Amino acid sequence: AKAAGRNNYQFFTAAMNTLITERQQIETGLRQVLANDELRLHYQPQIDIRTGQVVSVEALVRWQHPEFGMVAPDRFIPIAEEIDMIIPIGQWVLETAMAQLAVWRAAGATELRMAVNLSAHQLRKDSIVADITNVLLKHKLGKGALELEITESVAMQYPEQNARLLAELRQHGIELAIDDFGTGYSSLSYLKLLPLDRLKLDRSFVKDIESDPNDAAISAATISMSHELGLTVVAEGVENEAQLVLLSSMGCDLVQGFYFSKPLAAEECFRFIQRNL
Ligand code: C2E
Ligand code: CA
Numbered sequence: 505a506k507a508a509g510r511n512n513y514q515f516f517t518a519a520m521n522t523l524i525t526e527r528q529q530i531e532t533g534l535r536q537v538l539a540n541d542e543l544r545l546h547y548q549p550q551i552d553i554r555t556g557q558v559v560s561v562e563a564l565v566r567w568q569h570p571e572f573g574m575v576a577p578d579r580f581i582p583i584a585e586e587i588d589m590i591i592p593i594g595q596w597v598l599e600t601a602m603a604q605l606a607v608w609r610a611a612g613a614t615e616l617r618m619a620v621n622l623s624a625h626q627l628r629k630d631s632i633v634a635d636i637t638n639v640l641l642k643h644k645l646g647k648g649a650l651e652l653e654i655t656e657s658v659a660m661q662y663p664e665q666n667a668r669l670l671a672e673l674r675q676h677g678i679e680l681a682i683d684d685f686g687t688g689y690s691s692l693s694y695l696k697l698l699p700l701d702r703l704k705l706d707r708s709f710v711k712d713i714e715s716d717p718n719d720a721a722i723s724a725a726t727i728s729m730s731h732e733l734g735l736t737v738v739a740e741g742v743e744n745e746a747q748l749v750l751l752s753s754m755g756c757d758l759v760q761g762f763y764f765s766k767p768l769a770a771e772e773c774f775r776f777i778q779r780n781l
């Protein structure tokens with residue numbers, strides 16, 4: 505038993521060492537990620553449920569790591585936040601997404617909107633409004649071109665400060681969406697404080713919406729509350745027709761998910777957009 509315990513211990517430290525070096529490799533790699541040009545954006549269409557048209561796309565970042573291959577954002581964004589790399593990475597995402605939107609608009613998707621995810625750290629940066637509006641100016645993008653997605657927990661962190669900041673962004677025609685709505689364990693009070701345009705119903709409610717009456721009730725209530733507050737609703741993670749039919753019957757405005765398209769590289773996404781303009 506003693507020998508086994510010792511072996512387990514050795515195994516454990518070996519595993520720990522692997523974890524630590526992998527974490528260190530991610531950190532080191534992240535500091536070089538922009539210099540090495542290893543980030544890519546994929547784009548996922550958001551479809552108007554009534555017309556079937558693509559009205560918006562969400563930019564989702566990927567890291568093409570030389571050794572680990574494609575690293576998912578859930579794995580590296582939190583680390584990028586810890587080591588203060590999220591600011592330059594977030595700025596790269598914004599710049600790349602807006603450059604892409606300008607190209608697509610010039611190629612015929614004249615009304616297309618781009619949604620970009622914003623981390624808490626970016627919102628706390630003093631120059632955030634100037635940083636964003638300069639990118640819009642550079643690419644000659646006006647009102648309604650950019651939508652920022654922030655999560656409930658980010659929105660709730662400094663509600664009064666955020667309200668001022670978001671109002672300023674909105675004056676520049678930047679739209680605002682609450683991401684992962686319903687998962688933040690927060691009160692709904694921020695909904696009346698913040699100048700919002702949209703709620704994104706989290707995919708955890710959409711997943712079993714056909715079989716779970718509670719999920720259906722939460723979805724329906726979220727949609728009707730949003731409409732009464734003057735907000736539109738995007739349902740995330742729509743994977744099949746039954747979910748789409750149900751969400752449509754509830755009056756949901758926009759849908760996003762694998763049923764329509766997974767996040768796509770730029771060229772492929774534009775072909776999808778053109779088929780559904
Ligand atoms: P999110 O903002 O909630 O993005 C939606 C995620 O759901 C994406 O994962 C997308 O690929 C996935 N998804 C879309 N449709 C479906 C579906 O029908 N079924 C299922 N099961 N999943 C679906 P992804 O691309 O791995 O991104 C994960 C998270 O990483 C994002 O969640 C967002 O929080 C974060 N993220 C991605 N890009 C950025 C970025 O540029 N900046 C920041 N700060 N965060 C980002
Ligand atoms: Ca999002």
Ligand code: CA
Pocket residue numbers: 683684704706740
């Ligand atoms: Ca989301």
Ligand code: CA
Pocket residue numbers: 684
């Ligand atoms: Ca999410």
